[in-house]
Amino acid sequence: MQRNLLLGVEAIGQAAVDAGISGVYAYPGTPSTEITEYIQHNQTARERNIHREWSVNEKTALEAALGMSYAGKRTIACMKHVGLNVAADVLMNMAITGINGGLVITVADDPSQHSSQNEQDSRYYGKFAMIPVFEPSSQQEAYDMTYDAFEFSEKTGLPVMMRIPTRLAHSRAGVVQKTVQEENKLKLPENKNQFILLPAYGRKYYQSLLDKQSWLTELSEKSVYNEYFEGKDKSLGIICCGITYNYLMENYPHNNCHYPVVKITQYPVPKSMLTKLEKECDELLVVEEGYPVVEELLTDFFGKGTKVSGRLDGTLPRRGELNPDHLAKALGKEQENTIAIPDTLVGRPPSLCAGCGHQDTYIALNEIIAEAGAGRVFADIGCYTLGALPPFNTVNTCVDMGASITMAKGAADAGLSPVFAVIGDSTFTHSGITGLLDCVIEKTNINIIIVDNETVAMTGGQDSSAKGRIEKICEGVGVNPEHVRLFVPLKKNHEEIVNIIREEVAFNGVSVIIGRRECVQRIAKMKKLNKAKKQA
Amino acid sequence: MKTDIILAGVGGQGILSIAASLGAAALNENYYLKQAETHGMSQRGGAVVSHLRIADHPIHSDLIPLGAADLILSVEPMESLRYLPHLAPGGSLVTNTIEFKNIPNYPELESTFEELSQKINIIRIDADQIAKDTGNPKASNMVMLGAASPFIAIHDDIIIKGIESIFKAKGDKIVEMNVEAFKAGRTFSTKNK
Structure with a gap:
């Protein structure tokens, strides 16, 4: 099978085109920019002449994407995490209206703030809006999950958030592509009031969103992207979200992790898998990039239940992006005798270009x-x-x-x-x-x-x-x-x-x-x- | 087989052309590859790094763990020091000697390198001069790749094929000049190993 070397963001762009989108809407923002740039230069996108101009900001982008979805077509909107703050108004309300053509919002978070003012975690927005969130662990999953996300969006009637951190956005790997789908035909919503959020309608649609929640959990439990890996040593159960799964497995080079592991790449969290893990194991370790979203959910407020560790109790750092070394330390496999950085080394901050x-x-x-x-x-x-x-x-x-x-x-x-x-x-x-x-x-x-x-x-x-x-x-x-x-x-x-x-x-x-x-x-x-x- | 490489430099120095050549070589051989890059703010004259991992088996992490890199390949001498804790015991450091001074407090490095060379294998090369000598002053990054190639677990013929596929679109002459630069770097390294 032919593999193409793609950045995580490029894999998302390629998957969106292959899934038959009729438009991409975005404002540039590191680390999300290259999704749109990739689509702008993609041959299929050019031949089909799909919408691929930059929008003035993230709010106009996401609203235009909703309009394209209203007209029955598939579309993707892309932004960085803080960009979603700008588009938060339409995000919260499009969760209530639901979608017509498949709509995917890709949000690139920037833990460690490589190029950002903060490291806010977009999964909270997903939870806030009560919409499904996909968090791929690899470039291939970024491709596959984006490709599937449009159908998932149409099946559930909801926008789907694709959340990636900088490290996946800007890392390359071989990716196998699927067949290119036709674009959707123009088709107005069956319910002509679907997109009218007058309070009387809004209350009804909000109830319908609430009613969907247990179904979304069920879909997460059945998803091929959420996995339960058995392990003999039940003293610890590990929950890994998105790319953190790779950091765990890096510490087990022969795929021989002896602890049971749940890998989460689709939200809401797969409740049955977590329940099974809690039942089987003495303690739990939650590993997630960004904020302790899942850890907070599982941590027992009154301290009477199963011990949960992670970013909140200091087992992992509270701030910044994770790496294999953080996992090694948490599992008592820390690398010793590394070469120290010489004292002579000084920092080299970015600066304005010569001639700027x-x-x-x-x-x-x-x-x-x-x-x-x-x-x-x-x-x-x-x-x-x-x-x-x-x-x-x-x-x-x-x-x-x-x-x-x-x-x-x-x-x-x-x-x-x-x-x-x-x-x-x-x-x-x-x-x-x-x-x-x-x-x-x-x-x-x-x-x-x-x-x-x-x-x-x-x-x-x-x-x-x-x-x-x-x-x-x-x-x-x-x-x-x-x-x-x-x-x-x-x-x-x-x-x-x-x-x-x-x-x-x-x-x-x-x-x-x-x-x-x-x-x-x-x-x-x-x-x-x-x-x-x-x-x- | 696995080879883990830290590529280091300053934003704008084009370390990604080195990564791209090795990436193309790896893909031609059907190897697995992961390569994490620095985009964004640091590209404006800040410290940039790329983690490049090639193996004949699936690779988990996009980032190389501490003490695991087989090679640090740096196109700037001070930047070669920034990621030393990632270097594996017995690993090598290959760096260009030409300093990129865009900060007021750039340190004196000679004694640091002297001291380090007691512990690890270091190749220091004036890649800019060698690139000039081969008639392609723009190809210093390919000189660096050549100098690092004896420490990379991919045959040099395969890396050359990678270079050819990266520069193919720019014409035979450019391909040839870059391959020459690669060979000159490799010769230097083999002699000074």
Whole structure:
């Protein structure tokens, strides 16, 4: 059988195409970005011309996906874990409406926060919305489970969440593919009121969602992806969720784990398997990537029942991604006599690229901050967040997408003056425009610097929804055109940049200052792509 | 057969081209492979690492356990030190000597390497210079792969086939230059083993 070397995210993209999706909806976010990029370049996806453009944010993406499902077609929405916060409104409510065409939401969590503000666990959202969650343990399972998830979604009438951690998203392995299915035909929902959540309908649909829960548990118990492995030594029963199963088995190279093990890759948890394990074993160890979701469920509140260990009792670390060594330690198989890291080694944090325009902006802004005083630069999510680190040390906040403008506004409301918001072009269209409207309505004294590198840079140079639209958006929202200023972030323009900022600081009202120069990485990427196109 | 390799470097140095060549070689031979990469924020000049595992039997973990790596292959000298606890007893460290200094406190490393060489097998190679000498200054990563190849449990002919399949689309000349770079690295390593 032919195996293709695919990243976990690519396996999901391939499976979605093979399962006959008519569209992918997503906003870039590490570690989820490459699912959509893979589909964008996939030949079948191109031939079928399925929807594969980037959405403005995760909320618009998931809502559009629901619309495609309404029309009877299969669709996948992709985002990073914090992206689901943005789309949480539609997630919670689409669980109530249910779906028509199969709908899969892939959420890539980032334990250890390799590229994120937090390490929240999307399984809680799955539980919150009461929808099935799939958590594959390998690239092949990522493919197989995604391929099956659309049918599962149509069978249960619910959206299915596919949850993967960074380590599976960005690890490659050989994957065997299945046959390519036809797309669904256009078909409106049989119940014409299915998607109307007026309270009277909503109550009925919520009851139906509640009624489905025991069936979902039954389906988990019967699922081929949840497995019970017998073991002779009943002093301990081990529950492994998703990829943590691999970390356990890495410690038993000849597949000779002597403890009984339950491997969970489909939620709600398979109750009968866990009941059997608890009955057979003296103690339980729960191993899961992210938050102690299952451990909390099984831990006995009054301490009278079976002892459950895991991340909560310190057997495993409470925070950060797991690895085979954590399991080795928990099982008393710790590797000794490893070579120590020499003291000479120092850290190497990420930094802005050589030639990046953000540097010129921060050098200029620092000159103004030296006059105005520190502690007034509210930044946002993107490469420019690195302005918080030396040598710039310009940035004072980075919380969530769009929070630069709104936090700066709140600080201005509190009496801080002047205030600066620093936001990227794509972050501005993602979640900055509504905050700008707040400022315009209240005539807030704020200086918003849009660092426009004409791409979504941090995630690898995707097309930005803001490109060519920023001035018109700002003026349309109501910013006085005289206070929409433009500069080119280059060393030679330093004086000009400082002067523009200084002039806008002097103005009491909403100023938008745009620093526009294309990302150096994006330029290199496009050059490479064009060269490849020419050769082809 | 199994070979566990830690690939180390700085974001932007292209360690993934090394991983891709070995991956293609492994796939041609129907070996199992798992390869964990670093994407995202660290790619902007931060420390990056890839765990590459090849075996003739199924592989469980995407990450190499401590004390299990047969080889640390680093395209930057300081980065070669970051993952030492992963190296197995008797494992080898192969590193480029060209320093990538994008931090203000880059340490002096000579004495560290002197000390380490008492404990483990270390090959230090100026891959940039060797790449230049072979007429392809861009192929230093293939020089590094060549230098590491004596410590990888895959025959060099198979790795060369992997390199050929990775660079095939770019034309015969590019393929040939990269294979030459690989061979030059291998020669250096065999002589200085």
